[in-house]
Amino acid sequence: MDVELYVYDLSQGLARQMSQGFLGTHIDAVYHTALVFGGIEYFFGAGVQQTYPGATHHGRPMEIISLGRTDLPLEIILEYLDSLKEIYTMESYDLFTHNCNNFTNDFAMFLLGKGIPDHITSLPQTVLNTPFGQMLKPQLDNAMRGITQAPVAPAAVPSQRRPASILNGAADGPSSANGVQVGHANGISGLRIGQVHHVTTLKKLDTLLTSAKNSCAVIFFTSATCPPCKLVYPAYDELAAEAGDKAVLIKVDLSDAYEIGSRYQVRATPTFMSFLKGEKENEWVGASEGQLRGNVRMLLQMAHPPHPHTNLRLRTLQRRHKSVTYSKIPPLEKLITKMGPRGSDPAVTALKDFICTRETSGASDAPLPSLPAVTAFIIHSLETTPPDSLFPFIDLFRCVLVDQRVSGYLSGEPSFSTIRTIFSKTNSLGEQCPYSLRIVTLQLACNLFTSNMLANQLFQHAELCTPLLQLVTSSLLDTTHPPVRVAAASLAFNVSAFNHLRRLDEKDELLSEAAEVELIASLLETLSNENESKDCVRGLLTAIGLLAYGAPRKGELVELCTALGARETVSAKKTFSDDLKDLVAEVEQVLA
Numbered sequence: 001m002d003v004e005l006y007v008y009d010l011s012q013g014l015a016r017q018m019s020q021g022f023l024g025t026h027i028d029a030v031y032h033t034a035l036v037f038g039g040i041e042y043f044f045g046a047g048v049q050q051t052y053p054g055a056t057h058h059g060r061p062m063e064i065i066s067l068g069r070t071d072l073p074l075e076i077i078l079e080y081l082d083s084l085k086e087i088y089t090m091e092s093y094d095l096f097t098h099n100c101n102n103f104t105n106d107f108a109m110f111l112l113g114k115g116i117p118d119h120i121t122s123l124p125q126t127v128l129n130t131p132f133g134q135m136l137k138p139q140l141d142n143a144m145r146g147i148t149q150a151p152v153a154p155a156a157v158p159s160q161r162r163p164a165s166i167l168n169g170a171a172d173g174p175s176s177a178n179g180v181q182v183g184h185a186n187g188i189s190g191l192r193i194g195q196v197h198h199v200t201t202l203k204k205l206d207t208l209l210t211s212a213k214n215s216c217a218v219i220f221f222t223s224a225t226c227p228p229c230k231l232v233y234p235a236y237d238e239l240a241a242e243a244g245d246k247a248v249l250i251k252v253d254l255s256d257a258y259e260i261g262s263r264y265q266v267r268a269t270p271t272f273m274s275f276l277k278g279e280k281e282n283e284w285v286g287a288s289e290g291q292l293r294g295n296v297r298m299l300l301q302m303a304h305p306p307h308p309h310t311n312l313r314l315r316t317l318q319r320r321h322k323s324v325t326y327s328k329i330p331p332l333e334k335l336i337t338k339m340g341p342r343g344s345d346p347a348v349t350a351l352k353d354f355i356c357t358r359e360t361s362g363a364s365d366a367p368l369p370s371l372p373a374v375t376a377f378i379i380h381s382l383e384t385t386p387p388d389s390l391f392p393f394i395d396l397f398r399c400v401l402v403d404q405r406v407s408g409y410l411s412g413e414p415s416f417s418t419i420r421t422i423f424s425k426t427n428s429l430g431e432q433c434p435y436s437l438r439i440v441t442l443q444l445a446c447n448l449f450t451s452n453m454l455a456n457q458l459f460q461h462a463e464l465c466t467p468l469l470q471l472v473t474s475s476l477l478d479t480t481h482p483p484v485r486v487a488a489a490s491l492a493f494n495v496s497a498f499n500h501l502r503r504l505d506e507k508d509e510l511l512s513e514a515a516e517v518e519l520i521a522s523l524l525e526t527l528s529n530e531n532e533s534k535d536c537v538r539g540l541l542t543a544i545g546l547l548a549y550g551a552p553r554k555g556e557l558v559e560l561c562t563a564l565g566a567r568e569t570v571s572a573k574k575t576f577s578d579d580l581k582d583l584v585a586e587v588e589q590v591l592a
Contacts, residue, residue, distance in 0.1 A: 001037045002069050003111055005104065006053070006061040007120070008032040010147055024130050031120045032058060032148065033104040035067075035111070038074065040158050044103035046149040047090040048081065055156035057147075070111040072412050079453045080110050080412065083404040092364040095144050096124040096137060106368050110409050113372045121367075194241045196220075197250045200257045208248050213278035216303035217248040218296055221264070221271040224255045228287035229270040235289045239296045246304050247296070274299050307550050314586045317545045320504070321497040323449035324490040324539075327402045329359055330395060338392040342385075347377035348396070355399050363403055371409045374400075375418040382425050391436040394422065398444040407451035416457065416464055419448070423467035427474070435481055442475055442487035449494045459498070459510040468495070469515055473522040482533045485526060489539030492523060496546040503550050516557050520547050521564065528569045534577050541570065541580065545587040567591040 009015065009029035019027045034043035034056075041053045054060060070077070088103050101123075105115040115121065128134055199205045209217055220236055222229040240249040254261040254269065264273065274282045274295065281302075282295060312318075332352050336343040350369030358366035374397075381393045400406045410419060426433055426441040445468065449455045458464045472495065475488035495511070496519070502510045511519070527540040544566070551557045561567070570587045573580060 001071075001074075003067045003108070004036045005065040005067050005108070005116055006034045006036055006041060007063040007065065008034075008056075008058040009062045010058070010144065024132070025126065027123060027126065029062065030144075031101060031123055033101050033116060033120060035104055035107055036064075037070070037111070042081070042107065044088045044100045045090075045093065046151060048085045048088050048103070049152055050158060051152045051156045052158060056152060057150050065117070067108060067114075067116070068112045072111065076412060076453065077111065080408045081107070083408050083451060083453065087363050087405065089364075090149065093145070093149060094365075095140060095148065096128060098364050099124070100148065102367050106405055109368060109371050110405075110412055113413075115370065193245045194243070196237055196240045197248065199250050199252050199260070202259050202263065205250065205252070205260055208250055209275060209278070212248040212275065215246055215248075216277070216281075216299050217250060217275045218299065219264075219273045219275075220249070220251045221261065221266045221269055221273070222251060222253055223269045224253060226269040231287050232270065232289050232292055235292055239293065243296070243300060246300055249296075276302055308553070309549050309590055312589055314545075314549070314589065316542065316583055317549045317586050317590060320501060321493075321542075321546070323446065323455075323494045323497065325402060325447050325450055326398060326443035326487075327447070329355060329399055332356070332396075335392045335396060338389070340389075342381065342393075345377055347374045350374065351396055351400060355396075358403060363405075366403075368403075368405055368409075371406065375410075375413065378418055379421050382421050387425075387429055387432075387437055388434050390425070391434070391440055394437065394440045394444055397422075398440060398447055401444060401447035402450055404451045407448060407454045410448075411451060411454040411457045416461065420463055420467065423464075423471055427467055427470050430474075435484065438475060438478070439481070439484050439487050441471065442484065442491050445471060446487070446491050446494055449498065455494075455498050456510075465515070469518060473518060476522045476526040479529070482536065485530065486533055486536045486539065489523075489526070489536045489543065492519065492543040493539045493546075495519065496543040500546040500549065513552075513556050516547055516551070517560050520544060520557060520566075521560060523547075524561075524564055524566055524569050527573065531576075534579065537573055537576055538580060538583065541573065541583050541587050544570065545583070545590055548587070548590045561591055 007029075008031070010032050011030040013029075015027050015030050019025065032043070034041045036042070036053045039053065040050050041056070042048065042050050043056070084103065084106060088098075092098055101116065101120050105121050109115050128137065197204075197208055199208065205219075220229075220232075236249065236251070240247075243249060252260050254266060268285055270287050271285050272283065272292065272295070273280060276299060281299065284291065284295065332355065336348055336352065339348065342348070347369070351374060354366050354369050378393060378397050382390065385393065401410075410416070413419075422441060422444065426438055429437070448458060458468055472488055472492050475484050476492065478484040478488070499510045499516075502508065509516070523540050523544050527537065527544065530536050530540065547557065548561060548566075567588055570584055570591060574584050
């Protein structure tokens with residue numbers, strides 16, 4: 001998609017005429033900017049807003065600048081936009097420090113790897129550098145709010161767009177990358193999920209029934225001259241929405257589908273036929289809404305029996321977990337000193353300023369540094385700095401990853417160069433990796449989970465998932481440094497918890513079965529040998545429990561746990577700490 005920058009003058013030409021005499025310096029305009037792509041204009045005012053291009057109360061833009069082209073999928077773009085909404089709220093708007101141009105700059109950096117022109121983003125500081133600018137700052141901010149935060153006319157607001165081709169968070173196509181299972185529901189591209197399918201031909205009916213051969217389907221035979229049929233239309237639609245991708249609900253109007261009626265020998269309407277795993281399961285006649293709901297829900301239970309674990313009462317393993325992050329800021333001056341001459345690089349200065357501003361004033365008052373320049377600096381440092389001296393570079397970068405704008409930017413970075421380079425460097429060193437580099441890489445990897453968008457990318461792409469799992473498993477087996485095992489257990493917990501959420505919400509897996517097996521084997525081995533750190537044991541137990549909870553009962557993970565005596569390994573930790581007894585008992589139950 002082509003991306004354009006719409007530039008408006010909020011002063012309508014007055015700034016150019018009066019700024020020299022009023023402020024003592026010349027400014028061309030009071031800039032308001034917006035990004036336009038895909039036929040929609042995005043900007044920040046009363047929160048993040050959108051409209052049809054040029055349809056705001058600002059009128060026609062004074063300039064339209066072509067910024068370039070983005071090939072990022074729309075689903076990824078909209079997910080990143082959602083993360084920006086948490087920072088760019090209506091209440092956080094400030095004409096000088098947190099305005100539309102800061103938003104546009106952050107958004108453009110994600111889309112294109114570059115910001116908007118400097119003369120626009122630097123304008124507030126230019127004004128504040130004048131005596132009158134500082135004095136009039138509060139008055140100007142208040143006076144302009146009616147202009148900058150005016151609502152968009154309802155007729156100019158586009159409908160929300162979420163690509164229909166994106167299913168369960170996965171991109172188009174039935175592809176799988178290392179740890180991630182992706183594909184179209186029921187095996188059919190373009191199948192409408194949660195809706196009733198209206199069928200008039202045998203070919204389409206057979207296609208739909210084939211798509212449900214591993215689940216279930218219902219056919220509702222009706223006709224245009226059947227008043228009782230119409231009484232249960234709403235209930236049938238509701239059941240289709242309730243079933244989602246677990247069943248295929250079909251409606252056949254016999255007035256238009258004689259061949260279908262003949263094949264199934266339908267004598268009256270309404271008639272319902274249900275199919276389970278490709279075989280006819282039941283048939284009934286009549287417009288009883290209660291019978292319809294009961295039969296369809298029972299069919300769903302038969303096709304998708306609940307996992308036995310759902311009948312357990314597990315306080316820890318059945319709740320949603322937040323990721324472990326490492327957000328503590330070290331003494332930055334000392335950290336930068338350890339970089340030697342490279343500590344004076346502009347990228348380091350920009351990172352330091354961003355971290356300090358964010359720490360003292362909050363994310364909304366901390367404009368992003370040039371992330372392309374920052375990532376280029378990190379990659380170059382990794383390629384040219386001896387391993388023993390890499391710690392401060394990675395630790396500084398770790399500090400900025402707690403900001404979702406930064407982690408979100410990395411999710412759209414071409415080839416995920418920065419994350420791949422960091423993982424590759426640490427993994428390639430093997431047992432020779434310095435302790436400080438390994439532990440800070442683990443902490444940085446935990447911070448990647450601050451963004452759901454980036455966390456999804458970690459699982460969906462082999463070039464990220466493979467080295468991530470290698471980092472976790474190799475670090476878990478470090479017998480020399482307990483803090484490394486603690487950090488590795490935290491990262492394993494993040495991986496397991498994110499996969500667990502997917503299992504709860506979507507009833508499928510992010511990690512492949514092979515990846516789950518590899519991870520739980522390392523966790524069990526580490527747990528059996530861990531006798532020092534309670535934090536490490538807690539992380540290991542929780543990660544094991546989350547991986548095992550809801551796992552396919554006849555899958556390789558359950559078989560491996562049985563073969564390795566996983567339950568016995570967990571039970572042996574009952575006496576490790578009284579604080580962990582309840583957690584041990586929960587994990588024992590899911591491994592039983």
